[in-house]
Amino acid sequence: MKRKFVHNIIQEIKQRWSPRAFNLEKIPEEDIQAIIEAACYAPSCFNEQPWRFLIASEESELNMMRDLLTEKNQRWAKKAPVLILVIAHRYFAYNGKENRWHQFDSGTAWGYLSLEAQKRGLITHGMGGFKNQKTRDSLNISEEYEIIAVIAIGKLGNKDELEEEFKKEEYPSTRRPIKETAWRLTQFLD
Amino acid sequence: MKRKFVHNIIQEIKQRWSPRAFNLEKIPEEDIQAIIEAACYAPSCFNEQPWRFLIASEESELNMMRDLLTEKNQRWAKKAPVLILVIAHRYFAYNGKENRWHQFDSGTAWGYLSLEAQKRGLITHGMGGFKNQKTRDSLNISEEYEIIAVIAIGKLGNKDELEEEFKKEEYPSTRRPIKETAWRLTQFLD
Numbered sequence: 233m234k235r236k237f238v239h240n241i242i243q244e245i246k247q248r249w250s251p252r253a254f255n256l257e258k259i260p261e262e263d264i265q266a267i268i269e270a271a272c273y274a275p276s277c278f279n280e281q282p283w284r285f286l287i288a289s290e291e292s293e294l295n296m297m298r299d300l301l302t303e304k305n306q307r308w309a310k311k312a313p314v315l316i317l318v319i320a321h322r323y324f325a326y327n328g329k330e331n332r333w334h335q336f337d338s339g340t341a342w343g344y345l346s347l348e349a350q351k352r353g354l355i356t357h358g359m360g361g362f363k364n365q366k367t368r369d370s371l372n373i374s375e376e377y378e379i380i381a382v383i384a385i386g387k388l389g390n391k392d393e394l395e396e397e398f399k400k401e402e403y404p405s406t407r408r409p410i411k412e413t414a415w416r417l418t419q420f421l422d
Numbered sequence: 423m424k425r426k427f428v429h430n431i432i433q434e435i436k437q438r439w440s441p442r443a444f445n446l447e448k449i450p451e452e453d454i455q456a457i458i459e460a461a462c463y464a465p466s467c468f469n470e471q472p473w474r475f476l477i478a479s480e481e482s483e484l485n486m487m488r489d490l491l492t493e494k495n496q497r498w499a500k501k502a503p504v505l506i507l508v509i510a511h512r513y514f515a516y517n518g519k520e521n522r523w524h525q526f527d528s529g530t531a532w533g534y535l536s537l538e539a540q541k542r543g544l545i546t547h548g549m550g551g552f553k554n555q556k557t558r559d560s561l562n563i564s565e566e567y568e569i570i571a572v573i574a575i576g577k578l579g580n581k582d583e584l585e586e587e588f589k590k591e592e593y594p595s596t597r598r599p600i601k602e603t604a605w606r607l608t609q610f611l612d
Contacts, residue, residue: 235463239456241538242434245463266429268604272597273425273435274533277550279595285604293607317607333550336570339529343464346530347537348431360467360523371611380526405469407462414458414475417483417507421561 233406244350249404250357252308255389259314263352264289267385270348276337280324283338284377286317300370301382302361308398309359312384317367318342319377338380349385357384423596434540439594440547442498445579449504453542454479457575460538466527470514473528474567476507490560491572492551498588499549502574507557508532509567528570539575547574 237246268285276282288297297315298306309315320338324331331337346356359382367379391402407413427436458475466472478487487505488496499505510528514521521527536546549572557569581592597603 237459239452239459241456241460241463242534242541244432245460245534245538248463248465250465262429265600266431268600269427269429270431270435272600272603273431273438275438275440275536275546275548277548279597281598281603283603286607286610287604288607290606290608296607333525333529333571335523335525336529336532339523339526339531340533340536341529342526343530343533344432344435344537346465347534348435351432356465358465358467371607381523407469408471410455410458410462413462413471413473414477416480417476417478417486417561418480420476 235404235406242347244347248346248350251355251388251402252357252398253389253391253394253402254308254311254313254355254384254386256311256313257387259289259354259386263354264314266352267345267348271341271345274337274341274344276340277331277333278324278326280321280331280337282321282331282334283341284319284321286319286371288315289313296370297382300362300367301359302363305359305361307395309357309384311389312386314385316383316385318380318383319373320380322376322378334378335380342381342383345383353387354385355388359384425594425596432537434537438536438540441545441578441592442547442588443579443581443584443592444498444501444503444545444574444576446501446503447577449479449544449576453544454504456542457535457538461531461535464527464531464534466530467521467523468514468516470511470521470527472511472521472524473531474509474511476509476561478505479503486560487572490552490557491549492553495549495551497585499547499574501579502576504575506573506575508570508573509563510570512566512568525568525570532571532573535573543577544575545578549574
C-alpha cells in the first residue's frame with residue numbers, strides 16, 4: 233500500500249519515513265549541529281527541555297553505541313554514520329518533582345530533529361530496540377534520566393544490500409484511517 | 423532575551439512559539455483535518471501510532487473541554503477556537519504488552535501537528551495543566567489510555583488583551599546552550 237495524502241501538509245512530513253538501508257557516507261558536522269538545534273526548539277512543559285542527546289559519529293563512539301542495540305538492529309544500523317541516544321530528565325529543575333511530560337516532550341524534540349534531517353536530505357530511523365540496563369551501566373547514565381531511544385541518521389543506501397528480512401519492509405509505512413485516531417468530542421461521547 | 427539561531431533550520435521551527443493571546447476567529451475545518459493528518463505521519467514504535475486526539479471546536483465541546491483545564495489555563499485558553507486533548511494507548515495492539523514509547527511517540531505526533539499548524543498561520547499552545555481524573559471521568563476515557571495534554575489552536579490575538587500575569591510571558595522563549603543538551607559520546611564519558 234502507498235501513502236495517500238488528503239491535505240497539502242509539510243513536504244518533509246510527507247517525505248519522511250524510516251528506511252534501514254543506510255550508506256556509509258559521513259554526515260557533515262554542520263548537519264548534525266543543525267538537527268540538534270532544531271530538536272531543541274521543541275516546546276516543553278515549563279520550557280524544561282527534558283531531552284538530552286548523546287551523539288556517536290566517530291568510529292570508536294559508533295562501536296560503543298552499536299554494542300547497545302539489539303542484535304537485530306545491529307545488523308542494519310551498523311552502517312549508519314551517526315547514532316544518537318535520546319535520554320530524558322525525569323524531574324523538573326525548578327522544583328525537583330517528577331515531570332510527567334519528560335517522555336512526551338522528548339518525543340516532540342525527536343519529531344523536530346527528524347524533519348530537520350529530512351530537509352537536509354538525511355534519513356532517520358528511531359529504535360526502541362536497545363539493551364536498556366547495559367546502556368545505563370556502560371554509559372554511566374544516572375537514574376535521573378530515562379533512556380528512551382537510539383536514532384540512526386545518515387544517507388539513503390541501496391535497498392538491495394539489505395538482508396531479505398529487512399528488504400521486504402523497506403518502504404514508507406501507511407497510517408490508520410483518521411477516523412480511528414481522531415474524534416470530535418461530541419462524536420466520542422456518543 | 424531573543425532567540426538566536428545558529429543554523430538555517432526549518433522556518434516553521436524557528437517561528438513557532440507558544441502564545442497565550444488567541445483571538446476568537448474560527449479555524450477552517452480543512453486546517454484542523456490537515457494538522458491531524460500531519461500528526462498521524464509521525465514515526466512510532468512498530469508503527470503503533472499510540473496517539474489519539476479528541477477535538478473540541480463547537481461551543482458545547484469547547485465548554486466541556488475548558489472545564490477540564492486548571493483555573494489558570496482557563497483564563498487565557500477560553501478564547502482558543504480549538505482545543506485538542508491528546509491521549510495515548512498504553513499497550514501494543516500486536517501483543518497487548520505495555521508500549522513504553524506511548525508517550526514519546528505521542529510527543530512526536532504533537533511536534534508534527536504544531537509545525538503543520540504554524541505553516542498554516544495558526545498558533546498552538548500545549549498544556550499539561552488540566553484535571554486528570556476529572557478528564558478521565560467526565561469523558562469516560564478507559565485506563566488503557568494515558569491522558570497527556572490539551573492543545574490550544576487558533577489565530578494570534580492581541581497581547582494587550584491578556585491579563586498582566588500572562589502579558590509579561592508573551593514572547594518566544596529561548597533555549598539552554600546546546601552544550602548543556604547534547605554531547606559527543608566520548609566527551610560525555612570523559
